[in-house]
Amino acid sequence: MRIACGIEYDGAGFSGWQRQDRARSVQAEVEAALSRVADQNVRVFCAGRTDAGVHASWQVVHFDTTAARSGRSWVLGGNANLPDEVRLLWTRQVDDGFHARFSARARSYRYVILNRQVRSALLRHHVAWDHRPMDETRMQAGARYLVGEHDFSSFRAVACQAKSPLRTVRWISVKRSGDYLYLDIEANAFLHHMVRNIAGVLMAVGRGEREPEWVRDVLDQRDRTQGGVTASAGGLYLVGVRYPDNYLIGASGVLPCYG
Known part of the structure; x- marks a missing residue:
């Protein structure tokens, strides 16, 4: 069985x-x-x-x-x-x-960023941390360029073994709750390091180092060297897998929420 x-x-x-x-x-x-x-x-x-x-x-x-x-x-x-x-x-x-x-028809991830002056002692292995102020509205403005089917070569690890870089992002959102930023994303599938590379690019936009339109430019260049820093692993959670209804399997688990 x-x-x-x-x-x-x-x-x-x-x-x-x-x-x-x-x-x-x-x-x-x-x-x-x-x-x-x-x-x-x-x-x-x-x-x-x-x-x-x-x-x-x-x-x-x-x-x-x-x-x-x-x-x-x-x-x-x-x-x-x-x-x-x-x-x-x-x-x-x-x-x-x-x-x-x-x-599986879709997978979803949550990336959690602690955005305050002091690193967390309790959550040091469970959230990313950046002491520089970030604007979640700028991050959301940049994230909208990623929705839909695209070639995500700029957001895949160099060692990624996927045969095709094409992926379909169904939705993506960036929200703040107190000192915590939550990046939520669902796609049909993900490339190696794709979410962490997206997070790294959006964090640069949130800090004001780049304009939101830079996300579109990075995507269009299809070149990993243009994509910026890979965000740390500790803030990333696999939170959902969606299957056809006939399997009667729920689509998501508990969302990590710290603020």
């Missing part, structure tokens, strides 16, 4: 989602925990691989197994064998046509 799972994790202590030799990964921890519950080797496939230090409130995975367990058993047994930074939220049986990655 094929089982889908929802997972949340604090990525600060991991080298990323993907299993790696001699490095701690979320995937390896999840597979080890589920394998103990199933009493057989389990391999999981995720909706979106997150980088080192990136968090998730709504990662979706699937795995195949011949072990008959209730949903409650998968969740309780899995969590009993997981480190404190990782938790299974739910499981449900799905048909063999479901794939956590390829069945």
